[in-house]
Amino acid sequence: MAATIRIQAEPFDVAAETADLTRGRADIGAVVAFTGLCRDEGGRLAALELEHYPGMAEAEIARIVAQAQDRWPLHGLTIIHRFGMIRPGEEIVLVLAASAHRQAAFEAASFLMDYLKAHAPFWKREHLKDGTAGAWVEAKESDDQAMERWGR
Amino acid sequence: MKLVYFAWVRERIGRTDEQVDAPAGVETVADLVRWLKSRGEEYAYAFENEGVVRAAIDHVHVKPEARIAGAQEIAFFPPMTGG
Secondary structure (H helix, E strand, O other), X not given: OEEEEEEEOOOOOHHHHHHHHHOOOOOOOEEEEEEEEOOOOOOOEEEEEEEEOOOHHXXXXXXXXXXXXXXXXXXXXXXXXXXXXXXXXXXXEEEEEEEOXXXXXXXXXXXXXXXXXXXXXXXXXXXXXXXXXXXXXXXXHHHHXXXXXOOO | OEEEEOXXXXXXXXXXXXXXXXXXXXOEHHHHHHHHHOOOHHHHHHOOOOOOOEEEEOOEEEOOOOEOXXXXXXXXXXXXXXX
């Protein structure tokens, strides 16, 4: 199964990525797309700054992808995670999961996002509207719980 | 071995990376943290709540009891907040 993993500063285009994933394929019956966006947190935020661990980010996402491939009959995956300064309304992360049927695609996309949030080495810092650098975003216990529901 | 730091761990220690030779007896990640904390207040501050800071050896997540023999790069960072 083909998996595309990219860590990049640049924005991405969901439609173009979906077209790349399905081009020339007649066996894909379902593509589930999850796009994570930067919120302004009630108007407080000017941007989120995303720091990552180059090398490990790619390696860890590849390990998460391998687990998803073991669990579901997937025909393709695309995972893109951005780093750097990201403004409200801009995209942060993309997961595309392709399979013959919708259930595997829905479940794999959900699994991948839960694992990415808890395991992929990225850290968010808030930049506030008043021009100051705010706090590092704290990890949520609910994210760990979301991952644990997949067991193993 | 090379140590690398991220996010507020990096800010508290005041550097992105460094080369260290841990003394004899430092065999696990937990031993390494204990030794680092003895090197100065910036390290004591970064690791003040043990159990919060996470570690990776050569790009793989590890637990405090993981052995560091043969490691080329050990990373310390806060719980992850990507996605």
